[in-house]
Amino acid sequence: MIAPLRRTHRWIWIARVLALPGLVIAAWAVRPPADASPVAAMPDDARGQTLRFEPAVARGFLADDGSLTVTLEDEVPLAMAYWSATHSTGTKLPSDAIWLGAVDALAAARLRVPDPQAGGTIVLYSLGTHAVFARAASPVDRKRGG
Amino acid sequence: MSVSYVRVSWNRQKRIYDVVVAVAVVLVLTTFVVGGAWLDPRATAETLILRATGICAFALLHVVLAIGPLARLDRRFLPLLYNRRHLGVVTFLVALVHGVFSAVQFHAFGDVSVLASLWSSNTRFDSFAHFPFQQLGFAALVVLFLLAATSHDFWTKNLTPRVWKSLHMSAYLAYALIVAHVALGAFQAVPSTIAWLLLLGGAMTLGTLHALAARVEARDDRRALDAATDDVDVCELAELPQDRGRTFVVRGERIALFKHADGVSAVSNVCRHQHGPLGEGRIVGGCITCPWHGYQYRPHDGTSPPPFSDKVETYRVRIVDGRVRVDARPLPPGTPVTPARAERGA
Numbered sequence: 001m002i003a004p005l006r007r008t009h010r011w012i013w014i015a016r017v018l019a020l021p022g023l024v025i026a027a028w029a030v031r032p033p034a035d036a037s038p039v040a041a042m043p044d045d046a047r048g049q050t051l052r053f054e055p056a057v058a059r060g061f062l063a064d065d066g067s068l069t070v071t072l073e074d075e076v077p078l079a080m081a082y083w084s085a086t087h088s089t090g091t092k093l094p095s096d097a098i099w100l101g102a103v104d105a106l107a108a109a110r111l112r113v114p115d116p117q118a119g120g121t122i123v124l125y126s127l128g129t130h131a132v133f134a135r136a137a138s139p140v141d142r143k144r145g146g
Numbered sequence: 147m148s149v150s151y152v153r154v155s156w157n158r159q160k161r162i163y164d165v166v167v168a169v170a171v172v173l174v175l176t177t178f179v180v181g182g183a184w185l186d187p188r189a190t191a192e193t194l195i196l197r198a199t200g201i202c203a204f205a206l207l208h209v210v211l212a213i214g215p216l217a218r219l220d221r222r223f224l225p226l227l228y229n230r231r232h233l234g235v236v237t238f239l240v241a242l243v244h245g246v247f248s249a250v251q252f253h254a255f256g257d258v259s260v261l262a263s264l265w266s267s268n269t270r271f272d273s274f275a276h277f278p279f280q281q282l283g284f285a286a287l288v289v290l291f292l293l294a295a296t297s298h299d300f301w302t303k304n305l306t307p308r309v310w311k312s313l314h315m316s317a318y319l320a321y322a323l324i325v326a327h328v329a330l331g332a333f334q335a336v337p338s339t340i341a342w343l344l345l346l347g348g349a350m351t352l353g354t355l356h357a358l359a360a361r362v363e364a365r366d367d368r369r370a371l372d373a374a375t376d377d378v379d380v381c382e383l384a385e386l387p388q389d390r391g392r393t394f395v396v397r398g399e400r401i402a403l404f405k406h407a408d409g410v411s412a413v414s415n416v417c418r419h420q421h422g423p424l425g426e427g428r429i430v431g432g433c434i435t436c437p438w439h440g441y442q443y444r445p446h447d448g449t450s451p452p453p454f455s456d457k458v459e460t461y462r463v464r465i466v467d468g469r470v471r472v473d474a475r476p477l478p479p480g481t482p483v484t485p486a487r488a489e490r491g492a
């Protein structure tokens with residue numbers, strides 16, 4: 001009577017046992033490791049550009065392959081880095097903002113921007129104050145903008 | 147036959163279970179919030195609650211999913227199974243707090259609605275490293291809500307146990323979504339290898355427990371009796387324990403045999419409540435009692451004693467020369483069958 005249900009249950013578990021550890025290991029492999037200063041945190045042969053944050057409360061480096069390192073000059077409560085394809089002003093997070101990860105002053109956060117060639121803005125936002133506190137245009141965008 | 151029938155309802159055991167779960171959840175949340183504040187003094191209260199509820203809900207889901215195989219492997223875990231649904235509802239409530247705090251923290255301060263922000267802030271479904279992990283968490287929360295909302299017996303009755311059981315298997319989908327949500331989200335900023343090993347260990351432990359439980363089931367299935375005739379020889383009478391069930395697979399169906407004060411009876415192994423294994427139950431107060439939540443059936447007609455009317459299929463049983471023989475054709479649920487007593491030669 002419940003043999004089909006039991007078979008389904010068995011197959012779900014076989015699939016799960018095979019898939020989940022693989023997923024966890026793959027996610028571990030692609031995580032951006034944390035390190036010291038933004039430039040030092042990049043591999044020696046990394047090609048890219050230093051970011052200019054406005055105001056200058058953070059330092060950053062964006063490699064050509066999309067790897068991004070950011071260090072805050074000073075502590076900001078619960079600072080997060082976001083990627084936005086648009087140029088916004090003010091203290092609200094842009095509606096298209098993509099969360100990249102947490103940043104702080106102790107270590108360079110190693111993040112990754114979704115599409116470095118497309119251009120956009122790295123937005124630093126504090127969950128403590130619920131306000132954008134710095135922005136940096138990606139180098140591609142800076143060149144385009146002159 | 148004396149009949150002391152206790153239906154699945156609020157009783158002392160359930161209250162104790164719920165109090166223990168509530169106290170444990172409050173203790174775990176408090177420990178994580180206080181410990182988190184100590185380790186990371188810059189974290190806001192919202193963030194500490196978000197982290198604590200996320201960890202707590204994830205840990206609870208592990209416990210919920212481990213109870214089934216543990217109870218199958220060792221009867222001492224059966225009391226946990228008795229009230230597993232309450233643990234599931236608590237898991238959803240803690241996950242809901244986590245979801246609400248996340249939505250407020252990350253999506254409530256923009257100029258679009260929370261849901262619009264959630265679904266439009268990251269649409270990189272084509273990228274593994276940037277996969278929209280928050281949407282995975284949202285999907286898991288929806289599944290957990292469905293499970294919690296249909297956890298009451300009202301839904302078991304109305305959806306039928308088979309549909310209910312199929313629906314509740316989506317707990318595994320919720321688990322997979324949450325593992326992906328954690329691994330591709332919060333853990334991307336976690337450098338600690340220990341944390342990653344814990345995540346991997348949790349998934350592997352659950353997998354191992356279910357594999358071991360499946361082995362026990364497969365062992366029962368291997369003992370399947372495929373007779374050419376309907377009259378199937380199942381075992382020696384002496385092999386049946388007094389007032390406890392034993393399960394036999396006859397022509398692909400599981401049959402529960404009980405030796406009780408009035409003789410030997412056979413009923414379907416599938417409880418009408420949530421498909422619990424009646425053959426792993428006992429005779430309590432003259433009734434076959436399901437090991438999962440205590441539904442009871444009279445051995446001689448597979449019917450719950452009044453005022454209840456749940457029924458399971460019954461089977462004709464004979465005892466010939468000390469061996470138990472079962473007619474493999476199930477009788478309609480609730481059909482009375484006189485319990486078998488030893489008889490001489492066929």
Ligand code: FES
Nearest residue numbers: 417419420422436
């Ligand atoms: S009493 Fe719940 S499954 Fe039998």
